[in-house]
Amino acid sequence: MTPRTDAIDVRPVTEPEFADWTRALNTGFLREPTVPDDVLDARRSQFVPGRLLGAFDGGRCVATFRSFEQELTAVGGAPVPADAVSNVTVSPTHRRRGLLTRMMTRDLAAAKDRGDVVATLIAAEYPIYGRYGFGPATWAAEWTIDVPRTGLDPRWAGPEDGGRVDLVDGEDIRKLGPELHERLRRVQPGAVSRDELWWKLATGAVRFWASWNEPFYAVYRSAAGEVEGMVVYQADDNWGDGKQPLNTASVKWLTAVTPAAERALWRYLCSIDWITRVKTGWRAPDDLLPFFLPDPRAAAITTQADWLWVRILDVVRALEARTYEAPGSLVVEVSDRGGLTGGRYLLEASEDGTGSCTPTTRSADLALEVGELATLWLGDESAVRLAALGRIREERAGAARKADALLRTSRRPWCPDVF
Numbered sequence: 001m002t003p004r005t006d007a008i009d010v011r012p013v014t015e016p017e018f019a020d021w022t023r024a025l026n027t028g029f030l031r032e033p034t035v036p037d038d039v040l041d042a043r044r045s046q047f048v049p050g051r052l053l054g055a056f057d058g059g060r061c062v063a064t065f066r067s068f069e070q071e072l073t074a075v076g077g078a079p080v081p082a083d084a085v086s087n088v089t090v091s092p093t094h095r096r097r098g099l100l101t102r103m104m105t106r107d108l109a110a111a112k113d114r115g116d117v118v119a120t121l122i123a124a125e126y127p128i129y130g131r132y133g134f135g136p137a138t139w140a141a142e143w144t145i146d147v148p149r150t151g152l153d154p155r156w157a158g159p160e161d162g163g164r165v166d167l168v169d170g171e172d173i174r175k176l177g178p179e180l181h182e183r184l185r186r187v188q189p190g191a192v193s194r195d196e197l198w199w200k201l202a203t204g205a206v207r208f209w210a211s212w213n214e215p216f217y218a219v220y221r222s223a224a225g226e227v228e229g230m231v232v233y234q235a236d237d238n239w240g241d242g243k244q245p246l247n248t249a250s251v252k253w254l255t256a257v258t259p260a261a262e263r264a265l266w267r268y269l270c271s272i273d274w275i276t277r278v279k280t281g282w283r284a285p286d287d288l289l290p291f292f293l294p295d296p297r298a299a300a301i302t303t304q305a306d307w308l309w310v311r312i313l314d315v316v317r318a319l320e321a322r323t324y325e326a327p328g329s330l331v332v333e334v335s336d337r338g339g340l341t342g343g344r345y346l347l348e349a350s351e352d353g354t355g356s357c358t359p360t361t362r363s364a365d366l367a368l369e370v371g372e373l374a375t376l377w378l379g380d381e382s383a384v385r386l387a388a389l390g391r392i393r394e395e396r397a398g399a400a401r402k403a404d405a406l407l408r409t410s411r412r413p414w415c416p417d418v419f
Helices: 013-029 037-046 101-115 170-185 196-202 259-271 315-321 370-377 383-388 398-407
Strands: 007-010 052-059 060-073 079-090 118-122 139-144 166-169 217-220 226-237 245-255 275-279 299-304 308-312 330-335 343-349 355-357 365-370 392-396
Touching: 007 101, 013 037, 013 052, 013 060, 013 079, 052 101, 060 101, 079 101, 079 315, 139 259, 139 365, 166 170, 166 226, 166 259, 170 196, 170 217, 170 226, 170 245, 217 259, 226 259, 245 259, 245 392, 259 275, 315 343, 315 355, 315 370, 315 383, 330 370, 365 370, 365 398, 370 383, 370 398, 383 392, 383 398, 392 398
Parallel strands: 079 118, 245 275, 330 365
Antiparallel strands: 007 052, 052 060, 060 079, 118 308, 139 275, 139 299, 166 217, 217 226, 226 245, 330 343, 343 355, 365 392
16 A cells, blocks of 8 residues: 555744754664754754755654755856755655655755756765756765885975974864865865855864764965965774784865875875874875875775766756866757756857857757766766766767767866765
8 A cells, every 4th residue: 555645744844843853864864863952952053944844744754855055166166056955864664755856846946946056965875866867976085095005204204395284273274274175166176165164063163963073183384384285184092912003094074275285284194103094085086195105006995986966957057157178069958857957958168168058959969868967067977988878869970079078177076075
């Protein structure tokens, strides 16, 4: 017998319902359902009327959904208004009843009406979001560095370029971090904006969890005294049978706007006494890290997976927001089962890298779903690969290769954040 869904009310959450919504959120993520009052009060800072959705059955919240305002950096550095999707859960008692579809449909329609160009999310599971028009647009990798095998000089005491690495505290990170991240975001396709709350959460000034372990903070300053990088990390306490230290430094995040800063911070982490392994946290899949080491094999990829997923809400604005690697034109037939932005579009890229996009009646060169367009949009994936996999269709011979010449980038896009 199919469970009834007409009695389940999907709607925006009111502030008095926030505790029940949070309980459902924690249940969906297999966390302790009830949180202390002080933690709940801290989490209320994320409550924006209309941006939290819930499904209610008999007065109890059984599914959760939150979206918030965000900017995503397109290829070329332009910020694009985005609808960031997070906190998506359905309680185990209410699976397979279409609750996520109802919440997602409502949220994407509202985002389209607001004028957002794309929607974004970090997918906990791969198969869920393709049916809503999302496609994986960036990937991420985590390395584990075997410090003794790196070949680095154990006598290293600081950068050789005249810069320096300094330990700081959370207050310093809150002061210095936003400007540094903005410098990175202006040049890194796939990066997203961070608001004031992000920095408070990252440094423990606001806490969403009952327990919080303070990390170490370090910044790299150039010879001119300019902050060009910072790293946040924690360390365990592990000693071998022979009374030898076998500690691991786990990087929470590392931001650098110059290769010199990046090199110095990784070198610093590998020079800390007692540290024999460094786990890098999520990095770009083409990160420079392994080649900062005399023996690149000392840094082994331990995890590699899809990361930022994108859903295009406005094809014209999305394609005009980014820049292009070569001049040329391409006609794409975009199918959108969600009914938000399908159609046939002419993309024309100029010598200066800018592009224009207009609806057209010309014959299509490529036919693809909106999720596949999102996968190509940030320049990471190859249209030739997608055509070989049967995920896009060439209507004109050689169109996929032509698309790659226009869309692909010399460095891969990367999103440093999880949200």
